[in-house]
Amino acid sequence: MKDRLPSPFFLLLQETGALAERRHVRVHAVGGFVRDLLLGIPNLDLDLVVEGDGIRFAKAVARRYQARVTTHERFGTVVVTFADGHTFDVATARTESYDSPAALPTVQRSSIKQDVRRRDFTINTLAIRLNTPRFGELVDSHGGRRDLQDKTIRVLHGLSFIDDPTRVFRAIRYEQRLGFQLDWNTAVLMTEAVRMGLVHRLSPSRLSAELLHVLSEREPVKTLARLADFNLLQFIHPRLKWSSGLAQLLNAVEKAVAWHAGLSLGRLTSPWVVYGMALLDPLPQPVVQETLARLTFPRRQAQSLLWVSQENARLLPTVTRTVKPSETFRALCHLPDETLVFLRAKTRSARAKQNISDMFTVYRRVRPILTGNDLKAMGLKPGPSYNKILNRLLDARLNGAVETEADEHRLVHRLAKRC
Ligand code: ATP
16 A cells, blocks of 8 residues: 555555544445555545444544535435545445335445445455554455456346446446456346346436446447447437447547547546537437436536537538638637537548637637727727627638738728728
8 A cells, every 4th residue: 555555645544544443443445446556546536434433433534634524414424525625435334225126225334344245346345444453454355356356347246236227337337447357147147137127227317327427437438339238228218229330430539539638728628528429429319309308417518419419410511611710710619629529520521620620729719919999999989899890800810811910900990981
């Protein structure tokens, strides 16, 4: 741990363990943090499980570091937020039972060994003791270490996917992200769960959350292809089918997202949306509308997805045809980066690709020399005509029709006469 973690973080774990010992509770780091630590993958997303009162312990840690706590009494969980914005989760060790398949579980307090029994896969059941005398000891009650070494995704029991069908998506995400393989029996159980239509029992918000996680993976295309192998696209919409066309478009999106990242214009706010646009692309527009109405994606992104499905057939020919930079600019200037990146991936026209690239790298940076203040100084009466004139100035500059400030002055005089 000492070698693989930043030293302040390691120190925090040690101090947390010492505090736990003093307060007579047992504390463990669990889940993805431990899995990734053993795999050598950087991950400071810390989940602690407390045998005892997790909420009280989290509050004691927060006092010690002047951190904030957000408590979810019902689940016995707390988010601790440090002054630098870093957070970690603290939970009370608990057991969960499912009253009916795919429902949310009922919860009771328990020990770490019982707690990890409710987890999805053996590789996520590993825990590390933090209490002082046994700090750093691995608790491996389900063969998680062996499965990490064998690169295997394995459920803990035969009813796992029935208890929670979201695990079908989680299994595929881990398999593809980590380059692991599904254990044979786990794959059989998954196929069976899909055949039984268990995924249909998930609420739209749980299904949407899973889909969003898939689309947000670092390499979502192979993860989506794997969902298709397991016939899981049908749960997004029965008409959604994997095809070579869809695979091509998704690969083009992957390249376009990488191209955008290379421009150093800052990151896309929601790269997942670009993959979402590609995924929904084969579907007719009313079907996309119906699908988005059912799923519960964040509003702004859902609107972009819908807009693209309605408008890309109209917009792409325009961007292919446009010759003047101002025409390209006007056609694209209101669109979010995600949409532009998608259109760049979707078009086969070299001209359209170039136009969209120019939008990012050239057109958006162009400004006329003269401003509203200059128009005022030239004696023009402030009003709606200012906007018109400034827009025409910008168009002229984009098209190279004006070069100097004097050119702009002349153009303003001409335009002012007409306004
Ligand atoms: P990621 O790297 O994708 O965030 P993670 O392993 O940290 O992966 P989370 O989704 O943050 O995963 O969940 C934290 C832990 O909670 C997991 O390691 C897993 O053990 C457990 N968990 C999450 N979802 C489920 C589920 N549906 N069923 C069982 N256990 C789950």
